[in-house]
Amino acid sequence: MKKLPNFSFVLSFSIAAAVCGISHASAASVETVMITAFGPWGGNPINLTERVAKELKQNEASLLGEKVRIEVCNLPVEYDRSIVVAKDCFSRLKTKPSLVISLGEGGGRVDVELVGANLDGGHADEAGKTNEGKIEAQGPDHVFSTLPIHLFTTTELQIKDENFLNISEDAGDYVCNHNAYLMGKHFAKKRIPYGFVHLPSFRWSTTDEKAEMLAGHVPAKVSESARVLANIIKTSLNFYGRGSAKKKLNQTASSNCKTFQAVSKSN
Numbered sequence: 001m002k003k004l005p006n007f008s009f010v011l012s013f014s015i016a017a018a019v020c021g022i023s024h025a026s027a028a029s030v031e032t033v034m035i036t037a038f039g040p041w042g043g044n045p046i047n048l049t050e051r052v053a054k055e056l057k058q059n060e061a062s063l064l065g066e067k068v069r070i071e072v073c074n075l076p077v078e079y080d081r082s083i084v085v086a087k088d089c090f091s092r093l094k095t096k097p098s099l100v101i102s103l104g105e106g107g108g109r110v111d112v113e114l115v116g117a118n119l120d121g122g123h124a125d126e127a128g129k130t131n132e133g134k135i136e137a138q139g140p141d142h143v144f145s146t147l148p149i150h151l152f153t154t155t156e157l158q159i160k161d162e163n164f165l166n167i168s169e170d171a172g173d174y175v176c177n178h179n180a181y182l183m184g185k186h187f188a189k190k191r192i193p194y195g196f197v198h199l200p201s202f203r204w205s206t207t208d209e210k211a212e213m214l215a216g217h218v219p220a221k222v223s224e225s226a227r228v229l230a231n232i233i234k235t236s237l238n239f240y241g242r243g244s245a246k247k248k249l250n251q252t253a254s255s256n257c258k259t260f261q262a263v264s265k266s267n
Contacts (some may be wrong), residue, residue: 009252033068034097034101035100035103038102039077040077047202052199053220057070063228068234073090076127081127086179090140094097099192101195102194103196104171104204105198105203108201109200110197112168113145114149115145116181118136119172120177121172123174145195148255150259151239152167164228229239
């Protein structure tokens with residue numbers, strides 16, 4: 001669901017107040033990680049994020065160990081209702097999650113998003129609603145991920161193909177970016193590390209891969225995406241489990257902001 005803007009806009013590099021100056025409680029012995037995925041969209045029968053989240057949940061012990069529990073929340077591809085459903089899922093959790101990651105379909109690789117932009121691009125969602133312009137009239141231009149993206153190397157995440165991983169400065173201007181922006185603000189206020197990750201999409205899958213998924217099987221693309229996501233989770237939990245969580249939240253927002261500035265200037 002990564003749609004690029006069809007008009008230019010001025011980038012601002014101010015960090016949202018909601019992202020900076022916050023703290024985070026220490027993790028319990030068993031840590032909960034909340035994952036949001038999206039349902040089908042654009043006429044496709046499957047959204048790969050649902051399959052990857054399901055694969056991660058079913059194999060959480062082998063992928064993450066016995067001390068991490070995955071809670072999956074499936075969202076509709078709708079601007080307004082996706083936020084409502086995500087917040088409701090969060091409120092129903094029995095324990096506060098140590099980490100929240102939202103998933104969306106992108107291209108043919110894993111795109112870790114640095115930022116959610118205060119911008120909707122005028123595309124109709126699955127309910128037919130069209131949003132265009134600022135998401136929040138008085139909101140900051142950008143809300144930065146608080147995942148430790150500076151640690152997400154192909155070596156750290158055990159990715160053999162370096163082209164399968166990309167650090168992205170543009171989450172598009174559709175429902176994915178809408179979530180990255182609003183959920184980034186929401187979980188910053190909750191003092192919980194948050195980030196958005198685009199995964200390979202169903203529409204970019206091969207004919208054989210689509211047939212496997214339609215038959216209920218798990219193609220290599222799904223299992224590999226789940227494995228990479230598990231390594232993102234482990235790296236993030238390890239990062240936040242050492243030292244001052246409050247300081248680390250500020251560090252990650254600042255680091256991701258600087259990376260965003262550098263990448264934006266080079267493009």
